[in-house]
Amino acid sequence: MYKYILRRMLQMVPVIIGSTFIIFWMVFSMPGDPTAGMCGDRPCAPGFVKQFRLEHNLDDPFPVQYAKYMGNVVTGDLGTNFRQIKVSDELGQRYPITGKLALMAIVFETVIGIIAGILSGVRKGKFIDNLVLVSTLFVISVPVFVIGFLLQFYVGVKLGLAPVTYQADHPTRSLIMPAFVLGSASIAYVARLTRTNLVENLRADYVRTAVSKGLTRGRAIGVHAMRNSLVPVVTFIGADFGGLLGGAIVTERIFNIPGVGGFLYQGIHNHDGVSVVGTVTVLVLVFLLVNLFVDLLYGVLDPRISHD
Known part of the structure; x- marks a missing residue:
């Protein structure tokens, strides 16, 4: 190891x-x-x-x-940008916000996506399966900024259920809706990926053998089929975390969130190469570390995978 x-x-x-x-x-x-x-x-x-x-x-x-x-x-110095601000200090203030936003989006896509995929896979060809497939296809087809503006108007303005923009005095509450918007497309992909792999594993010989030996269908799905079905899902989620950090630019601008996305946009707009390169360097490091963690998690989900 x-x-x-x-x-x-x-x-x-x-x-x-x-x-x-x-x-x-x-x-x-x-x-x-x-x-x-x-x-x-x-x-x-x-x-x-x-x-x-x-x-x-x-x-x-x-x-x-x-x-x-x-x-x-x-040496840990990401440089001083063209506005005489240390990039590490600026990222130190903004990364906790963007990191929290990305983690909340990961929770949404993991919980909602996997549950929807399981229901769709177990009830293949039924109403719930068709509902999940149609709704996920709709979410994938609609740009994220459209979903953001729609939720911002109807959920935030019309219903008043969530803050329309980021509020520093209520950071967690004001990040719930942006996190859902940020992870909306990923929720759809996770649901479809879980459904596809679960349906394929439910047809496998080892599941039929387990059921024929007396194992209940629920246990056969939960203990055997799901563990193998989650390996590609975990791969997608791990790779998606880096994408969420970098892709938060649009979501952060819609909800006026002072995160890394806004800082990166300002650096590109102002031709501030030091800010852009410093931000991307940290994004690359985070992405590589997350994928290392995902690779180690493979051994937990599938004992056949060894890291010796």
């Missing part, structure tokens, strides 16, 4: 270097002047521009810029 974890940690190193290199190159090769708008309506003085480019290594060759950046990242 420990050798497997160490091997996976070593495999993360080239992934981190490769992903940050690509992001760094894409961001700093974008056209535009990062000093534009920093001095009001007038262009900045040549002396200010020269000092600014010197402080942020913008005149250095690209390999030198990247080497200096990664040297700082190794």
